[in-house]
Amino acid sequence: MKDVFLAVDAGNTKTWAGLTTADGELVGLARGGVGDIYAPAGAEAAKAVVLSLVGDVLDSAGLSPSDIKHAAFRLAGVDWPADAQFWSATLEPRFSDLSIKNDGFALIRCGRLDGQGISVVLGTGAALAGRGPAKEWALSWWLQHPLGGAGLVGEALRAVYLSELGLGESTKLTAVLPPLFGVSTPEEMLELTTKRENTFSFATLAAHAPSVLALIEDDAVVAQLVDTQASRLADYIVSLAGSCGLEEPVTVVAGGGLLREPGAPVFAALRRTCENRELNLDLQHTQDPALVGALLDALAEGGAQPTEAVRSRLSEAARAHG
Structure with missing residues (x-):
């Protein structure tokens, strides 16, 4: 056998x-x-x-x-x-x-078969890990920013509430998000998602990420949210590369539900961010599970x-x- x-x-x-x-x-x-x-x-x-x-x-x-x-x-x-x-x-x-x-x-091995490099997996949340000559390291709780689908939608909700308070830019998210949660207004949405014994989870939030991303071409607030997530991902990639002792160009393979399609907005923003910073990366996209x-x-x-x-x-x- x-x-x-x-x-x-x-x-x-x-x-x-x-x-x-x-x-x-x-x-x-x-x-x-x-x-x-x-x-x-x-x-x-x-x-x-x-x-x-x-x-x-x-x-x-x-x-x-x-x-x-x-x-x-x-x-x-x-x-x-x-x-x-x-x-x-x-x-x-x-x-x-x-x-x-x-x-x-x-x-990681979907990027390099020898298992060296960095993986960026964005789905409901985010998982980033690196393996190099110095060590292997999964960032886990070291990730200090809201990332992935749930992080994106959480930041979108924040943008709506800040706009309502007059502390943030006007955004189409104000009209788009409440109906997705089965309510009519931002106030009702805030109550629904924060009241005692609410049942909202990361997965519930992440399910609405496609609706947020659909506004990226028409809403400056959404575009900024995506660029911010990409910038944070680039920061973590640089940190991992240094900690793991990876030699340039560093192979970075990105995948997961939020990045599944080659034209995924977050992946495009990540590539643009890395190029603007002139990071020496071999940034790869994979549709592999x-x-x-x-x-x-x-x-x-x-x-x-x-x-x-x-x-x-x-x-x-x-x-x-x-």
Whole structure:
């Protein structure tokens, strides 16, 4: 039987588990809910999601944990040593050869197969990580600004409220956002999203990011919000590159729901910002799901060095499954 490798990409919106052979054949795939131990449902709920998906994908291929050559777990919320210990206690009894890292690392090999470089993943939130000669580092709680879809919409709400107070520019967001929340006015929207026992989450906010971005050509406030997020991302990229000891040009691979399309406004703004600052980067865009990078990690860590052909095969198969 061919060696089989397992990867899990767990996020704060959805979680994927996949199985691949050394030649890039995707032999199993499963998708589920939130696998982030910091999510409102809690660590035990995240553990249940991850273990259920692992069980599902193994069952679909007729395999058991002992059949896995190497497993790469890329999990949102692996931010501190205690988080890694939580997952180690859960997973090490099941798998003899595995790695557990923050989900920010998952996309790096979609940029460079040797696993060196920086990943920028923008979905509901943001995950940035780097790996170089000096060290590997996921920024996690070091990210000090609202980023990703939820960050963008949160800043859009702030812009509306400041405009209403006469402290900010007039913006079309004032008319666009309240109906998206099922109300008529900014005041009703503010009450709805801040009152006791409100049910709004990062995912709820992020769902409205496309509506905000749709105004970028017609609203200076929205354009500024996007440029601000791009500028902050560039700052973090520079910090990561220096901390990880990466040599120029630094490979930066960007993906995730907010950057999924090649013409994504935030990616265009990031490229423009990096060019204006004359940063020596190889800035790449990928439409690959982060699971592809996690599978490449599983192969590389398990002794089966992935090739471009393997990456292409996994990419095609993963995209076909959405």
